[in-house]
Amino acid sequence: MANKPPDRNLAPIAQKLRVRYAKRGRLRFSSHRDFQRALERALRRAGVPMAYSAGFSPHPKISYSNSAPTGVASEAEYVEIGVTRHCDPTKIRVELDAALPNGLDVIEVIEATSRDFSARLEASLWEMEISAPVQEVARAVEALLGASEVLVERMTKSGKRVFDARSAILLMESVAQSAVTAPAHTQMPPECVILHVVVRHIVPSVRPDDVLTALKQVGTLEPRKPVRVTRLAQGPLSEESISIEDPFDPDRVLV
Amino acid sequence: MTSQIVEINNSENIDARESRERGTSVFPQLEALLPLISKPIQYVGGELNAVTKPWEQAIVHWALMYPDAYEVGAPNQGVQILYEVLNEQPDVLAERTYSVWPDLEALMREHQVPAFTVDAHRSVADFDLLGLSFSTELGYTNMLTALSLANIPLHAVDRDDHPIVVAGGHAAFNPEPIAQFIDAAVLGDGEEAVLLISNIVKAWINAGRPGGREGVLLELARTGCVYIPQFYDVEYLPDGRIKRVVPNRADVPSRITKFTLMDLDAWPYPKAPLVPLAETVHERMSVEIFRGCTRGCRFCQAGMITRPVRERSITSIAEMVENGLEKTGFEEVGLLSLSSADHSEIGDLARNLADRYEETQTSLSLPSTRVDAFNVDLANELSRNGRRSGLTFAPEGGSERIRRVINKLVSEEDLIRTVTTAYGAGWRNVKLYFMCGLPTETDEDILQIATMAKEVIRAGREASGRRDIKCTVSIGGFVPKPHTPFQWAAQLDHEATDARLHKLKDAIRNDKEFGKAIGLRYHDGKPGIVEGILSRGDRRVGNIIETVWKNGARFDGWGEYFSFDRWMESAQYALEGTGVDVDWFTTRERDYTEVLPWDHLDSGLDSEWLWEDWQDALAEVAVDDCRWTPCFDCGVCEQMDTEIQVGPTGVTDLPMPIPRVSPVLAQ
Numbered sequence: 025m026a027n028k029p030p031d032r033n034l035a036p037i038a039q040k041l042r043v044r045y046a047k048r049g050r051l052r053f054s055s056h057r058d059f060q061r062a063l064e065r066a067l068r069r070a071g072v073p074m075a076y077s078a079g080f081s082p083h084p085k086i087s088y089s090n091s092a093p094t095g096v097a098s099e100a101e102y103v104e105i106g107v108t109r110h111c112d113p114t115k116i117r118v119e120l121d122a123a124l125p126n127g128l129d130v131i132e133v134i135e136a137t138s139r140d141f142s143a144r145l146e147a148s149l150w151e152m153e154i155s156a157p158v159q160e161v162a163r164a165v166e167a168l169l170g171a172s173e174v175l176v177e178r179m180t181k182s183g184k185r186v187f188d189a190r191s192a193i194l195l196m197e198s199v200a201q202s203a204v205t206a207p208a209h210t211q212m213p214p215e216c217v218i219l220h221v222v223v224r225h226i227v228p229s230v231r232p233d234d235v236l237t238a239l240k241q242v243g244t245l246e247p248r249k250p251v252r253v254t255r256l257a258q259g260p261l262s263e264e265s266i267s268i269e270d271p272f273d274p275d276r277v278l279v
Numbered sequence: 280m281t282s283q284i285v286e287i288n289n290s291e292n293i294d295a296r297e298s299r300e301r302g303t304s305v306f307p308q309l310e311a312l313l314p315l316i317s318k319p320i321q322y323v324g325g326e327l328n329a330v331t332k333p334w335e336q337a338i339v340h341w342a343l344m345y346p347d348a349y350e351v352g353a354p355n356q357g358v359q360i361l362y363e364v365l366n367e368q369p370d371v372l373a374e375r376t377y378s379v380w381p382d383l384e385a386l387m388r389e390h391q392v393p394a395f396t397v398d399a400h401r402s403v404a405d406f407d408l409l410g411l412s413f414s415t416e417l418g419y420t421n422m423l424t425a426l427s428l429a430n431i432p433l434h435a436v437d438r439d440d441h442p443i444v445v446a447g448g449h450a451a452f453n454p455e456p457i458a459q460f461i462d463a464a465v466l467g468d469g470e471e472a473v474l475l476i477s478n479i480v481k482a483w484i485n486a487g488r489p490g491g492r493e494g495v496l497l498e499l500a501r502t503g504c505v506y507i508p509q510f511y512d513v514e515y516l517p518d519g520r521i522k523r524v525v526p527n528r529a530d531v532p533s534r535i536t537k538f539t540l541m542d543l544d545a546w547p548y549p550k551a552p553l554v555p556l557a558e559t560v561h562e563r564m565s566v567e568i569f570r571g572c573t574r575g576c577r578f579c580q581a582g583m584i585t586r587p588v589r590e591r592s593i594t595s596i597a598e599m600v601e602n603g604l605e606k607t608g609f610e611e612v613g614l615l616s617l618s619s620a621d622h623s624e625i626g627d628l629a630r631n632l633a634d635r636y637e638e639t640q641t642s643l644s645l646p647s648t649r650v651d652a653f654n655v656d657l658a659n660e661l662s663r664n665g666r667r668s669g670l671t672f673a674p675e676g677g678s679e680r681i682r683r684v685i686n687k688l689v690s691e692e693d694l695i696r697t698v699t700t701a702y703g704a705g706w707r708n709v710k711l712y713f714m715c716g717l718p719t720e721t722d723e724d725i726l727q728i729a730t731m732a733k734e735v736i737r738a739g740r741e742a743s744g745r746r747d748i749k750c751t752v753s754i755g756g757f758v759p760k761p762h763t764p765f766q767w768a769a770q771l772d773h774e775a776t777d778a779r780l781h782k783l784k785d786a787i788r789n790d791k792e793f794g795k796a797i798g799l800r801y802h803d804g805k806p807g808i809v810e811g812i813l814s815r816g817d818r819r820v821g822n823i824i825e826t827v828w829k830n831g832a833r834f835d836g837w838g839e840y841f842s843f844d845r846w847m848e849s850a851q852y853a854l855e856g857t858g859v860d861v862d863w864f865t866t867r868e869r870d871y872t873e874v875l876p877w878d879h880l881d882s883g884l885d886s887e888w889l890w891e892d893w894q895d896a897l898a899e900v901a902v903d904d905c906r907w908t909p910c911f912d913c914g915v916c917e918q919m920d921t922e923i924q925v926g927p928t929g930v931t932d933l934p935m936p937i938p939r940v941s942p943v944l945a946q
Contacts, residue, residue: 125325
C-alpha cells in the first residue's frame with residue numbers, strides 16, 4: 025500500500041568511481057544545480073548502474089566536491105559516484121562524456137582506492153583573463169602581494185560577510201599564454217593580462233570574484249570587460265613549489 | 280586535391296542595413312553581458328539534442344519563438360515539435376528564441392546586442408521567418424520586445440526585407456488584436472503548416488523573390504490556410520461593432536481554415552526531446568497521447584478548436600516513451616493530452632508502462648482532470664512505486680446547476696465517491712480546480728465549492744481513518760474565449776469576481792471543523808480582464824498593446840511584472856475616439872447577429888451549432904461526447920473532411936522491450 029517506502033531491490037555499492045570533468049565555453053554559465061541535473065540524466069542515458077538511496081524519492085549516490093561558481097570555467101571539477109556493478113573506468117569516461125552536452129566534458133575516470141578525497145582538495149589554481157593595460161594590472165598585483173591583509177565583503181547565505189582575501193592567496197603571477205586550449209582563447213584580445221593565482225581553500229572560501237574585488241580595492245584596476253576565469257587545477261598543495269598536485273595520484277599508486 | 284570554388288550570386292541575400300554577414304553569431308557581444316545578469320544559463324543554448332546547422336546549407340531560415348521566459352518556453356511541446364520537423368528538412372534551418380528578462384533587455388539596448396537565437400546565437404533579424412507560438416495572449420507584449428530588440432519594425436506594413444512574422448498557437452485563433460504586428464497567422468496543428476510555408480517561401484526565394492514581400496504574402500494567402508491580416512479590411516458600424524471583414528486583394532479567400540493533422544502515429548515528434556540545462560517548469564519528458572477533445576466543456580477553447588479527437592496508438596506511445604527516455608535520460612514521463620484518461624487504451628497503456636518501468640526509477644504521470652473512480656485506479660497504477668501525495672480533479676463548477684451550464688457533468692455524489700476512493704487508496708491531498716465568473720453564476724454556485732470541500736474532507740477522514748488529509752481548492756477566473764459557445768457571454772467584472780471569492784474564503788475559513796484542512800488558492804480578477812480584452816478583442820486592441828508596451832509592459836503572465844493600472848490607463852488612451860472601451864470588450868454580452876472579430880477564421884465549428892450550444896447552456900441542458908454517442912453536428916468533421924480517430928487497436932499487451940544493453944557494461 026502507498027505511503028510506506030516501497031521495498032525496492034537496493035543493490036549495494038560495488039565500486040566507487042571518481043570523475044574529473046571540465047566546464048567549458050558557454051556552459052561555464054551553468055550553475056552547480058544545472059550540472060547536477062545534467063549529470064544525473066547523463067548517467068541514466070549512459071546506462072551507468074548507479075546505486076540509489078532508499079526511501080520515497082531515491083537519489084543516485086553521487087558526491088560533489090567544491091564546484092566552481094556559476095560563470096567560471098573549470099578544467100578540474102570532481103565528483104564521486106557509487107555503482108552497483110564493477111565498471112571499466114575508461115568506458116564510463118567515454119560513454120558519460122558522450123551523454124553530457126558539449127562543454128561539460130569528462131576528462132578522466134578512475135576507480136577510488138583511497139579515502140577522504142574531498143580533504144585532498146587543498147587549493148586551486150585559477151587563471152584570470154583581465155582586459156586592462158599591463159601596467160594597471162601589474163600595479164594592482166604588486167599592491168595586493170605587498171599587503172598583509174585585504175578585507176573584502178561578500179553576500180553569503182548568512183548575510184553580508186567581511187573577510188580577509190589576502191592570506192589565502194599563495195601565488196599570483198602573470199603568464200604569457202593562456203593554459204586553456206578552448207578555441208575561444210586562441211585569439212587574445214589586445215590589452216589583456218593573464219594571471220595565474222593559487223588560492224588555498226579556507227573557510228569562508230576565497231573565490232575568484234573575491235580575488236578580483238581585492239585587486240580592485242588595492243589598486244586602481246578597472247577591467248574593460250568581464251574577467252574570464254578558469255580553474256586549471258585543484259588538489260593537494262605542494263608547499264615548497266606552491267603548486268597543485270593531481271588529487272588522483274593516491275588512487276593511481278594503490279592500483 | 281584542389282577545391283573548386285563556386286561563385287553563388289545571392290545578391291538578394293545581402294542585407295544593406297548591416298555590414299555584418301547574415302547568420303553570424305552575436306555570442307561574443309552577448310557573452311560580455313552574461314556575467315552581469317541573473318541565470319545566464321538560459322541564454323546560452325547547448326541543450327542536449329539541440330541542433331545547429333550551417334547557415335548556408337539552408338534556403339529557408341526559421342527563428343521559432345516562445346514569447347515567455349526560457350524556463351516556461353523551453354519545455355513547450357509545440358516549439359520542440361516544429362523545431363525538429365523543420366530541421367529534418369535538408370534545406371530548412373530552425374533555431375529557437377525566448378523572451379529575455381528586463382535585466383538583459385536593458386543591457387542589450389545599451390550595448391546594441393540584437394535579439395538572438397539560443398542555438399547558434401544568430402540575430403533574429405537575419406532569419407527569413409519568425410514564428411511565434413502563443414499559448415496565451417499574455418505573451419503579446421513580449422512579442423513587441425522581441426521585434427524591437429531584433430530591429431524589426433513593429434508594424435507589418437513597415438517591413439521590407441525583414442523576417443516574415445508568423446503567429447501560431449491557440450491564441451492565433453483570434454489574431455486580430457495583434458493583426459498590425461504580424462505578417463501571417465496560422466490556425467491549428469503546426470506540423471504541416473510550417474512545411475507548407477517553408478515550401479512556398481523556398482520557391483519564392485529560388486525564383487528571385489518575385490513581387491517582393493507582398494508577392495510571397497500573396498502566395499501564402501491564396502492557400503486559404505494562412506491568414507495575412509493586411510489583406511483584409513475591417514469596417515465598423517457607427518455603434519462600434521464590426522460591420523464586415525473583407526479581402527482587399529484579388530483572389531484572397533474570404534475565410535481561412537485551420538490545419539488538422541491526421542494520423543498522429545505518422546508524426547511521432549519530438550523524437551529527440553530537448554534537455555535544458557537550466558531549470559524549467561516541467562522537469563520531465565512529455566508524450567502526447569492524443570490531440571483534440573470532444574468532452575464539450577463549453578468554457579474550454581482548447582477542446583473546441585482542436586477537434587476531432589485523434590489518438591496515438593498504444594504501440595506508438597510506448598515506442599515514443601522508450602525512445603525519448605533513451606535520448607534524454609529524464610526520469611519522469613508525462614502522458615499529455617487535454618483529458619488523458621479518455622484515451623481508449625489508457626488502462627492497458629498505464630499497466631504496460633508501469634510494468635516496463637517498475638524497476639528503473641522512472642516515474643509516469645498523467646494530468647488527471649476527470650472526476651471518476653477510473654482516474655483514481657489509473658493514478659494508483661502509475662504511482663505503484665511512489666509517494667501518493669497529491670491527486671488533481673477538475674469539477675470546474677461548484678454546483679450541479681453550473682456544471683450543467685458548462686457541460687461538465689459530475690454529480691456531487693460521484694465526486695465524493697471518487698475522492699473518498701482516492702483518500703482510501705493512500706492519497707493525502709486532493710486538489711480541486713474550479714472557475715469563478717462562469718455565465719449565469721451566482722454567489723450560491725461559488726459558495727457550493729465550500730460545501731463540497733467540507734464534504735470531501737469529512738468523507739475522506741472517514742475513508743482513510745486519518746485526520747491529516749488535505750484538500751486544496753484552486754480557482755481560476757473564467758475568461759470567455761473565441762470559437763466556444765461562451766464567445767457571446769459577458770465576462771464578470773473584476774470587482775464582482777473578487778467579492779465572490781471573498782465570500783468563499785470566509786465560508787471556508789470560518790469553519791472550525793474542516794477549515795484548516797482546506798487550502799484555497801485564487802488570484803484576483805484583474806489579470807482576467809486584460810486577458811479578456813486580448814482574447815475577444817479586435818484590431819483596435821492592437822493600439823492598447825502597443826501603448827502599454829511602450830509604457831513598459833513586459834511578462835504580463837508574471838504577477839511581479841503585471842500592472843493592471845498600466846493596462847487600464849493605456850487602454851483609455853489608445854481607445855480614445857473609438858466609442859468603445861474595456862467594458863465593451865469584456866463585460867458586454869454579444870448577440871447572434873454581431874460580427875465577431877474572428878468570424879472569418881474557420882475553426883471548423885459551425886456557428887449555428889455554437890449558438891445552439893450557448894442557448895443549451897443557458898437552459899442548463901447538457902450534451903454528450905460524440906466518441907461514444909452519435910454525432911451532434913458541431914461541424915468540424917464535415918467542414919474539415921476529418922474524422923474521429925480512436926482505438927482501441929486491439930493490442931492490449933505490449934512486448935517488454937528488449938533490455939537495452941548498458942553501453943558502459945557492454946563487452
